[in-house]
Amino acid sequence: MKTRDMNRDWIATARTLSEALPYLQRYDGAIVVIKLGGNAMGSEEGMETFARDVVLMRQVGVNPVIVHGGGPMINRLLDKLDIKSEFVNGKRVTDATTMEVVEMVLSGQVNKKIVQAINRQGGKAVGLSGKDANLITCETADPALGLVGEPREVDTGILQTLFRDDTIPVIAPLGAGRNGETFNINGDTAAGAIAAALKADRLLLLTDVEGVRDLDGNVLTELSSSQINDMTRDGVIAGGMIPKTETALRALEGGVRAVVILDGRAPNAVLLELFTEHGAGSLIRAG
Numbered sequence: 001m002k003t004r005d006m007n008r009d010w011i012a013t014a015r016t017l018s019e020a021l022p023y024l025q026r027y028d029g030a031i032v033v034i035k036l037g038g039n040a041m042g043s044e045e046g047m048e049t050f051a052r053d054v055v056l057m058r059q060v061g062v063n064p065v066i067v068h069g070g071g072p073m074i075n076r077l078l079d080k081l082d083i084k085s086e087f088v089n090g091k092r093v094t095d096a097t098t099m100e101v102v103e104m105v106l107s108g109q110v111n112k113k114i115v116q117a118i119n120r121q122g123g124k125a126v127g128l129s130g131k132d133a134n135l136i137t138c139e140t141a142d143p144a145l146g147l148v149g150e151p152r153e154v155d156t157g158i159l160q161t162l163f164r165d166d167t168i169p170v171i172a173p174l175g176a177g178r179n180g181e182t183f184n185i186n187g188d189t190a191a192g193a194i195a196a197a198l199k200a201d202r203l204l205l206l207t208d209v210e211g212v213r214d215l216d217g218n219v220l221t222e223l224s225s226s227q228i229n230d231m232t233r234d235g236v237i238a239g240g241m242i243p244k245t246e247t248a249l250r251a252l253e254g255g256v257r258a259v260v261i262l263d264g265r266a267p268n269a270v271l272l273e274l275f276t277e278h279g280a281g282s283l284i285r286a287g
Contacts (some may be wrong), residue, residue, distance in 0.1 A: 073286070095206050099146075129173075137155075151190065204270060261282045
């Protein structure tokens with residue numbers, strides 16, 4: 001039952017909704033690929049908020065595609081099972097035993113958790129991995145890393161079918177090899193490959209930082225691909241931000257209109273980016 005009392009907060013909410021109209025029209029029918037990182041999944045409350053935002057996106061005509069990670073969850077189960085990992089240049093070697101755990105966590109635990117959260121909020125989500133319907137075909141990224149894959153072909157047919165049925169795809173970053181292997185794919189890499197194959201309007205990389213920072217630590221709200229290259233060469237972009245900006249550049253080269261790196265822990269981060277004037281995080285365009 002609605003109450004009819006007016007206050008400033010409600011008036012501000014109405015104004016925000018009114019100001020969102022041009023952006024709602026702008027993204028009607030658009031494809032937005034969202035990479036949800038393991039660290040960005042955070043709390044149960046945060047997951048429910050994210051799921052509600054995704055359902056709202058679908059309700060106003062956006063076609064969201066969720067590609068998720070799960071590194072922290074994989075690490076916990078490997079530790080619990082006392083499975084030791086080897087690393088090459090800071091990257092985990094994925095042998096057959098580790099791959100079983102990776103697939104169990106990503107396709108089972110994490111994927112279904114996100115699907116259930118979206119469905120609880122009134123959406124219609126379906127969980128997939130890159131192995132389903134030949135979605136992602138991989139080759140070995142680096143023989144030293146074992147079963148770590150690099151996407152070579154992305155067949156978006158199953159995703160187009162789901163869009164027509166108003167269904168939200170939730171994708172675990174696994175792929176199939178040409179000889180029947182199962183490959184673990186970096187989540188950002190998988191999201192970028194899918195976004196490029198779909199020629200998505202936006203690729204949103206949700207992580208645990210606010211965006212790309214300059215030398216003074218300020219978050220840059222908009223950058224070009226050439227600026228990203230210069231900042232990487234000069235060491236301004238370093239560490240864990242490098243793989244994300246590399247994903248952004250490859251996605252732009254593949255036909256994605258723009259990429260945004262933003263803090264997935266912030267409430268309603270996706271809605272703020274898409275449907276408000278100020279946006280959120282760092283937007284990267286080709287040029």
